[in-house]
Amino acid sequence: MFRFHSTVGVMRALLLSTLVWLICMSSAQAEKFVRIGRAATPSEIAAWDIDVRPDFQGLPRGSGSVAQGEKIWVARCASCHGEFAESPSVFPPLVGGTTRADIERGRVAGLAAVSENSKTTMMKLATVSTLFDYIRRAMPFDAPKSLKVDEVYAVTAFMLNLADLVPADYVLSEKNIAEVQRRMPNRDGNTMAHGMLDVRGKPDVSGKDCMRDCPVDTNSLLLLPSTVNGLNGNLAEQHRPYGSIRGIETRRNP
């Protein structure tokens, strides 16, 4: 018994002294590299620290109405996303494919369909915090982070109205965004019960290692259309001009 206690005691002392030693070593390292780099200032960190969590931690104070959002939308967003966020021309459509039944249930039924139609952002999105976060950090595409916080609220409110989640006179703010979350059509549409979250997870599909006379269906051979060959410039110029393998001569399409 005595021996057991002293072994535990020794282990604890060893662990503690190792931790202290590591801390001393890391600050010694910082002194060693004294002219390389510097610590980020609090305001630099604050400029980066703009994420909004699903529990709304990080959400800045502010507000914006659907009407204000519409003005911003027409000026900054419609050219890529369409007047009603429905355009598939530049990017996949943002709004559409959700029903009142989805809002009740919390799962978008259209996601289970085998339809060839695009799945819109509002169909897939589980958290309104993500919508706010993304618009704030990444939109508009040509001038990310140029929207003020109130403008982000306004644009978000406008999109929510287009998706029939809030009425036309709605003013979105940090006070009522949680009740919007409760109406998100796909709020229960995500699962972590899959094999790609953990290294030891079970894959959903695996192939076969047939080595001889394997079944192959060579009737269904698909090629890319030749119009895309030039999309990356002249491949011949991007390969070594010597040796037994060269690049194919392709031209950027006019």
Add this chain to the structure above:
Amino acid sequence: MPDGLQRQYTVIQECKSVITSPSGGQRLLDQGFYNITGLAWSGRGKIARVDVSVDGGRNWTTARLESPILPKCLTRFNLDWAWDGKPYILQSRAIDETGYIQPKIAELRAVRGKRSVYHNNAIQSWQVSAAGEVMNVQIS
């Protein structure tokens, strides 16, 4: 997923390989020796084996792996090939230490449908024409 649920936080990149040479956009100047080479990797550990086929997956030969073979790291594979000027379809298929075998695109689609975008770790096919041009093809 088939029932409409979305996988969240799909952080594991599953076993995949691709032939980097000869590959799409290249052309073989003449018949003769080529080193079919490429890279394999797996988020679940080390690469255990890479097989290469030149006939679109009908017959396979195990390629040599360069060392060190480390978990989650890019692993290079090589296979000697004498090109005789005929058309071929080159493919590589990786197996990682868990026994997982890189699937064909048809096997992936059978489980995930045709609208799945990310995590496409299916076998990649490169078609070598008689003229020596190598193009990106898909055998579905």
